[in-house]
Amino acid sequence: MTSSPVLAHLQDIDRKHLLHPFTDHTAMRNEGSAFIQRADGVYIWDVDGKKFLDGMSGLWCVNVGYGRSELVEAAAQQMSELPFYNSFFSCTTSPTALLAQLLSEITPTGLSQVFFTNSGSEATDTALRLVLSYWQATGQPERRIFIGRQNGYHGSTIAAVGLGGMTYMHAQGSMAFPEIEHVQQPYHFGEGREMTPDAFGLQAARSLERKIEEIGAHRIAAFYAEPLQGAGGVIVPPSTYWPEIKRICAKHDILLVADEVICGFGRMGTWFGSDYYELTPDVLTMAKGISSGYLPIGAVMLSDKIADTLARHPGLLAHGFTYSGHPTACAVAARNIQIIRDEGLVERVASDIGPYFQASWATLADHPLVGEARGIGLLAAIELVQSKVDMTRFDPSLMPGKCLRQCATANGLVVRPIGANIVVSAPPLTITRDQVDELVTKLRKSLDDTARRLNPMFA
Ligand SMILES: Cc1ncc(COP(=O)(O)O)c(C=O)c1O
Numbered sequence: 001m002t003s004s005p006v007l008a009h010l011q012d013i014d015r016k017h018l019l020h021p022f023t024d025h026t027a028m029r030n031e032g033s034a035f036i037q038r039a040d041g042v043y044i045w046d047v048d049g050k051k052f053l054d055g056m057s058g059l060w061c062v063n064v065g066y067g068r069s070e071l072v073e074a075a076a077q078q079m080s081e082l083p084f085y086n087s088f089f090s091c092t093t094s095p096t097a098l099l100a101q102l103l104s105e106i107t108p109t110g111l112s113q114v115f116f117t118n119s120g121s122e123a124t125d126t127a128l129r130l131v132l133s134y135w136q137a138t139g140q141p142e143r144r145i146f147i148g149r150q151n152g153y154h155g156s157t158i159a160a161v162g163l164g165g166m167t168y169m170h171a172q173g174s175m176a177f178p179e180i181e182h183v184q185q186p187y188h189f190g191e192g193r194e195m196t197p198d199a200f201g202l203q204a205a206r207s208l209e210r211k212i213e214e215i216g217a218h219r220i221a222a223f224y225a226e227p228l229q230g231a232g233g234v235i236v237p238p239s240t241y242w243p244e245i246k247r248i249c250a251k252h253d254i255l256l257v258a259d260e261v262i263c264g265f266g267r268m269g270t271w272f273g274s275d276y277y278e279l280t281p282d283v284l285t286m287a288k289g290i291s292s293g294y295l296p297i298g299a300v301m302l303s304d305k306i307a308d309t310l311a312r313h314p315g316l317l318a319h320g321f322t323y324s325g326h327p328t329a330c331a332v333a334a335r336n337i338q339i340i341r342d343e344g345l346v347e348r349v350a351s352d353i354g355p356y357f358q359a360s361w362a363t364l365a366d367h368p369l370v371g372e373a374r375g376i377g378l379l380a381a382i383e384l385v386q387s388k389v390d391m392t393r394f395d396p397s398l399m400p401g402k403c404l405r406q407c408a409t410a411n412g413l414v415v416r417p418i419g420a421n422i423v424v425s426a427p428p429l430t431i432t433r434d435q436v437d438e439l440v441t442k443l444r445k446s447l448d449d450t451a452r453r454l455n456p457m458f459a
Contacts, residue, residue, distance in 0.1 A: 003032055003048075004047075004048045006047055006048070007032070007046075007047050007048055008032075010035050010047060011032040011033055011035070014033045014035075015028075015029050015033075018033075020033070021156070034046060034409075035047040037049075039054070039062075039066035039067060040067040041065050041066060041067060041428070041430065042054055042065055042066075042427055042428050042430065042431050042435050043066070044066070044414070050412070051412060052409070052412050052413060052414050053412060053413050053427075053435060053438055053439055053442065054066075054414045054427070054428070055408075055413055055414050055415045055425040055426070055427050055439050055443075056414050056415065056416050056424075056425065056426055056427075057293075057426050057427060057428045058293050059293070060230060060262045060267075060288055060289075060426045061287075061288035061289055061292060061293035062292050062293045062428050063265050063266060063267065063288075063289040063292045063336075063340065063345070063428060063429045064336055064339050064340060064343075064345065064429065064430060065292075065428040065429075065430040066428075068292070068294070068336075068339065070335055070339060071292070071294045071332050071335055071336060071339075072294075074331045074332050074335035075294070075295065075328050075331065075332050077331070078095060078327055078328045078331035078332075079328050082327055083327070083328060084323075084326060084327065084328070085327060086322060086323075086324070087116070087320070087324050087325040088320060088324075092325060093325070093327040093330070094327075095327045095328075095330035095331040095334060096116065096325035096327055096330045098330070098334055099114075099116075099325075099330040099331075099333055099334045099337075100113075100114045100116075100325075102334055102337055103286075103299060103301060103337075104301075106271050106272075106337065107271070107272060107284055107301050108272060108274045108275060108280055108284070109280065110280055110303050110304065111281070111283075111284055111301040111302065111303055112301075112304055112307075113301070113302050113304065113307035114299050114300065114301050114302070115299065115300045115302070115319075115320075115324070116297065116298070116299050116324040116325040116326075116330070117287070117297075117298040117299060117300065117321060117324060118297060118298060118321055118323050118324075118326070118329075119155070119287055119296055119298045120155050120259075120261035120285065120286075120287035120288065120298050121154070121155025121156050121157040121160045121298075122155075122157065122298055122321060123155075123261070123285035123286065123287055123298040123299060123300050124154040124155045124157065124159065124160035124163060124259065124285060125155075125157050125158075125159045125160055126285075126300045126319065127224075127257050127283050127285050127300050128146060128159050128163070128177070128221075129319050130283070130300065130302065130306070130310060130319070131146075131221050131222050131255060131257070131283060131306070132144060132221060133310055133313070133317070133319075134306045134309055134310060135221055137309050137310060137312075137313040138309060140218070142219055143218065143219060143221045144179045144219065144221055145179045145180070145215055145219050145220050145221055146163055146179065146180050146181075146220075146221050146222055146223075146224055147180075147181050147182070147183060147208065147211055147212075147220060147222070147223045147224065147254075148163045148164060148165055148180060148181075148182050148183075148224045148225070149165050149182060149183055149184070149185045149225055149229070150165035150167075150182050150183070150184060150185045151165045151166065151185045151187065151229065151232040151233075151235070152164050152165045152166075152182075152185065152224075152225060152226060152229060152232060152259075153165075153166060153226070153229070153230065153231035153232055154224065154226075154259055154261075154285075155261075156169075158177060159177040162177040162178075162180045163177070163180055163224055165182045165185065165232075166232075179221075181211055181215065183204075183207040183208045183210075183211050184204045184207035185204065185229060185235060186200070186204040186205070186235060186237035186238060186241040187229075187232075187233070187235045188200050188201070188238055189371065189372045189374075189383050190233075190383075191204075193391070197238035197239070197240075198238055198239065198240045199240075200238055201237060201238030201239065201240035201241035201244065202240045202241075202244055204237075204238075204241060205240070205241050205242075205244035205245045206244065206248075208245060208248050209248045209252075212248070212252045212254065217252040217253060217254060220252075220254055221255065222254065222255035222256065222257045222282070222283070223245070223249060223254050223255070223256055223257070224257040224259065225245075225256075225257070225258065225259065226258070226259045226260075226261075226262065226263060226273070227242075227258055227260065227263045227268075227272070227273025227274055227276060227277050227279065228262075228268065228273055228276075228376060228379065230261075230262030230263070230379065230424075230426070231262070231418065232418070233419065233422040233424065234374065234375055234379050234380060234381035234422075234424045234426075235381075236374050236375065236376055237277075242277040242278075242279060246279065255282040255283065255306075256279065256280075256281045256282055256283075257281060257282065257283040257284070257285065258272070258273065258274045258279055258281035258283070258284045258285070260273055260274065260284055260285060261285060261286060261287045261288050261298070262288060262379070262426070263276070263379075264286045264288070264289050264290070265286070265289030265290060265292075265337075265340060266289065266340055266345050266346040266349050266377075266429050267289065267349065267377055267378050267379055267426065267429070268349070268354075268376050268377040268378075268379065269346065269347075269349040269350030269351075269354045269376070269377040270346065270350065271346055272284065272286075276376070276377075282302075282303045282305070282306060283300060283301065283302055283306065284300070284301040285298070285299070285300050285301075286298060286299050286300075286301070287299070289336075290333045290336070290337075291329060291332050291333040291336050292336045294332050294336065295326075295328060295329040295332045295333070296329065297326065297329040297330065297332075297333050340429070343430075345429040345430065346429075348429065349377045349378055349429055353378070353429070353431060353432075353433070353436070354376075354377040354378055356433055356436055357375075357377075357378055357380065357427070357431070357436050358375055358376070358377075358380065360436050360437065360439075360440040361373055361375055361380045361382075361425075361440060363440065364382055364440065364443065364444060364447070367444065367447045367448075368388060369384050369385065369386075369400070369447050369450060369451050369454075370382045370383065370384065370385070370388075370447065371383040371384065371385035371388060378426055378427055378428075378429060378431070379424075379425075379426050380424065380425050380426070381418075381422050381423065381425075382422070382423050383421055383422055384400040384401060384404065384421045384422070384423065384450075385421070386454075386455070393420070393421055394420070394421070394454060396420040398454055399417075399420060400420060400421060400450065400454055401417025401418065401419065401421055401422060401423050402417050403450050403453055403454060404423050404446055404447065404450045405417045405423065407445075407446035407447075407449040407450050407453070408442065408443060408446040410446075410449070411442045411445055411446050411449070412442060413439060413442040413443060413446065415443060415446075425439065425443075427439060
């Protein structure tokens, strides 16, 4: 694709000076990077003025949509009064305390105390540190092993990478935090198609029980999981999975940490994925939708049992970030939550736009390239296959997911490939029915274009 002179100039600067997160720099430096300039509602525009429907809410985060003047005003007002003060050494600010109270109202019962971070990754590392401190404070310091899941994602900081189950990330020398084990993910299409979903859900859950028995419950700090794996490919667990995990955690007295960085703030038609699956986590992490991405902020919610134990322990709670509870980020997050409440966005996803989106998305299953179309609320994925007869995959070197993303971009739609074969979408909670139709129509056209590029038989 040729670039305008303005874009070519920016791409040149970018090539010389910027390392991008999760980017193949060789490919990007050849092809040129995308520069997004402005946004409104569910649409974004690049520097050349080309318009895209943002089927990814930025990076699963702009839940209330772009162009919200209320959030700009909340930031401006807080910045004029007090742009920053910290929460160290017994200080804090009113937006920080008020957001903490608001979060205790909307998170599942039993979670009422919060520790603020700047991102989901920091929330993960914070959760690990606080859980380890909790076990030390209760006289069980041998409880140090965290159990995560294969293909789980919990962030990019050094402990979060290890806890996540992305082997290509582990391969980049990042397993510095040693006391981590992984169990099977509930990925029916990829790992259990020869079984019924229910039987496979039980099998995946029981890999946790086997691991607990192998290690010994007395050495386990916590089981750590996303209610629904997002970055792993919108892996919808079979209905038997979470009830069995709950049974196992209760039987063996294992703490449950729910990573709600993607599932939280209405995306599944409930405030949190834990509500959707009726989980009562001991610890819950969040980021992204807490501020709809307008400012960076994350948080860790703790059960009273854990928080009170930490608070009663003599001396400093020696953990924190300069910007933990940043007043401007907290003011924007609180206003964002108020918008979600006032506009009934959670209910809208549960009973209106979520079912409409899922019904439209499901129609893609008849496309020759689509082996499965799945999702919940405003989270969805398709699995790309070369043949639907036996669900054979394309040769990974053809990169079908990337090819579909390129075709979608050319058609004015942003979706995201995951691995070689999965393509996902997570649009803003404010998307209208017409815009859902536009998204699915553009994706179907992009599937046709992909089929022609990958397989001349379809031409
Ligand atoms: C479930 C989950 N946890 C943690 C993270 C890390 O969050 P951040 O990128 O804000 O560090 C992500 C990011 O996508 C995520 O999806």
